[in-house]
Amino acid sequence: MENYEFAINFDNFLKSFEYMGFGMLGIFLVMGILIGFIVALNRIRFLK
Amino acid sequence: MDALFKNLIELDGGLFAKQLVMWVIGGILIFLAIKKKMEPTLLLPMGFGAILMNLPNNGELVEMGGKLVPEGVATVLGTLYEAGIANELFPLILFIGIGAMIDFGPILSNPKLMIFGAAAQFGIFMTLSLASLFNFDFNQAASIAIIGAADGPTSIVVATQLAPGLLGPITVAAYSYMALVPVVQPPIIKLCTTKKERRIRMPYNPASVSKFTRILFPIIVTVITGLLAPGAVALVGFLMFGNLLRECGVLESLSETAQKVLANLVTLFLGITVAFTMTAEQFVNWGTVLILGLGLFAFVFDTFGGIMIAKLMNLFLPEGKKINPMIGAAGISAFPMSARIVNKIGLEEDNQNFLLVHSIGANVSGQIGSVIAGGLILNFFL
Numbered sequence: 442m443e444n445y446e447f448a449i450n451f452d453n454f455l456k457s458f459e460y461m462g463f464g465m466l467g468i469f470l471v472m473g474i475l476i477g478f479i480v481a482l483n484r485i486r487f488l489k
Numbered sequence: 490m491d492a493l494f495k496n497l498i499e500l501d502g503g504l505f506a507k508q509l510v511m512w513v514i515g516g517i518l519i520f521l522a523i524k525k526k527m528e529p530t531l532l533l534p535m536g537f538g539a540i541l542m543n544l545p546n547n548g549e550l551v552e553m554g555g556k557l558v559p560e561g562v563a564t565v566l567g568t569l570y571e572a573g574i575a576n577e578l579f580p581l582i583l584f585i586g587i588g589a590m591i592d593f594g595p596i597l598s599n600p601k602l603m604i605f606g607a608a609a610q611f612g613i614f615m616t617l618s619l620a621s622l623f624n625f626d627f628n629q630a631a632s633i634a635i636i637g638a639a640d641g642p643t644s645i646v647v648a649t650q651l652a653p654g655l656l657g658p659i660t661v662a663a664y665s666y667m668a669l670v671p672v673v674q675p676p677i678i679k680l681c682t683t684k685k686e687r688r689i690r691m692p693y694n695p696a697s698v699s700k701f702t703r704i705l706f707p708i709i710v711t712v713i714t715g716l717l718a719p720g721a722v723a724l725v726g727f728l729m730f731g732n733l734l735r736e737c738g739v740l741e742s743l744s745e746t747a748q749k750v751l752a753n754l755v756t757l758f759l760g761i762t763v764a765f766t767m768t769a770e771q772f773v774n775w776g777t778v779l780i781l782g783l784g785l786f787a788f789v790f791d792t793f794g795g796i797m798i799a800k801l802m803n804l805f806l807p808e809g810k811k812i813n814p815m816i817g818a819a820g821i822s823a824f825p826m827s828a829r830i831v832n833k834i835g836l837e838e839d840n841q842n843f844l845l846v847h848s849i850g851a852n853v854s855g856q857i858g859s860v861i862a863g864g865l866i867l868n869f870f871l
Contacts, residue, residue: 464866
């Protein structure tokens with residue numbers, strides 16, 4: 442905690458929304474692809 | 490006589506007061522572990538380690554892990570820290586054990602539950618914003634935000650790489666809030682859902698999952714994550730390796746060892762070694778209080794994110810196929826407490842409303858979601 446000093450930093454706050462957008466997009470993208478793979482695997486009959 | 494009390498005579502008053510605070514914190518962690526049975530495997534060693542690390546005048550100061558530590562027991566913990574945490578070895582090995590413990594069957598038979606594992610990571614990014622607003626630099630803010638992953642090893646890996654100075658408070662917050670899920674989540678769930686929504690029943694029609702799918706799943710997850718979020722590859726890789734040991738069907742003894750002996754052994758060292766970062770100088774300050782507050786904020790908004798995505802999905806689903814929005818709250822990675830809480834609230838509202846299978850599915854997908862979130866954060870800030 443040596444480098445920390447409490448203050449309100451709006452610049453970083455606004456920039457953080459960019460990370461939020463890309464972060465949530467990334468998670469949904471990976472999960473979406475995984476869902477697609479699972480659905481496909483579950484539909485392949487000879488695997489059952 | 491002087492020699493006998495030398496240690497007490499030479500006390501630095503200001504520092505000793507902070508060390509006393511650390512003894513109290515250590516005592517509280519031990520109390521929570523033993524009396525309240527809150528994550529005892531980690532909180533007890535951490536509590537004892539916090540006391541151990543803050544004994545006054547414990548030998549000459551030597552440099553270790555980028556800071557001055559007393560030569561006594563601290564150097565031994567420092568050696569363990571360098572060998573197992575600074576290089577992320579302990580949390581990653583622990584992930585093999587966790588992977589071997591998890592049955593991904595519920596999400597393989599109902600993959601749409603994985604959406605909740607993604608949505609319930611919302612608190613991580615909300616906390617990143619709030620911590621940035623409070624003037625933490627992005628590396629520190631991201632490390633604090635990952636408390637919302639509700640996943641101890643992921644928090645340790647991310648904090649070690651981005652803000653090692655904050656590892657102590659972040660680990661304490663992560664494990665404490667995971668243990669406090671039964672206290673933290675119910676009020677948020679009740680605040681975000683109506684009684685009618687909490688009573689929505691969800692029929693359970695499990696699709697059969699082939700052994701081939703179970704074996705292929707950990708390999709596919711590792712490859713896809715490695716391609717899209719390379720930062721998560723170590724975390725996901727070790728988690729899925731453990732799961733492959735479980736599902737392959739020919740390595741029962743290795744799977745059992747990973748689940749029990751390996752996980753216990755690493756946990757034993759992990760807890761007490763994390764305490765190496767819990768020195769009074771680093772821990773006793775207002776920043777730590779702020780980190781604990783931000784960690785709680787992350788858990789609250791994880792729960793909120795999961796519930797809201799379920800409500801959003803319900804707008805498009807026909808009557809009879811609607812999702813109980815509480816399932817979304819189980820999308821956090823605190824396994825299996827979160828799933829149990831959702832099931833319990835469901836039964837309180839309607840004693841025939843069994844949600845456990847669905848909530849377990851959301852909960853295990855949260856395990857994957859939290860690791861991916863950790864990897865993406867490392868991708869952004871490393």
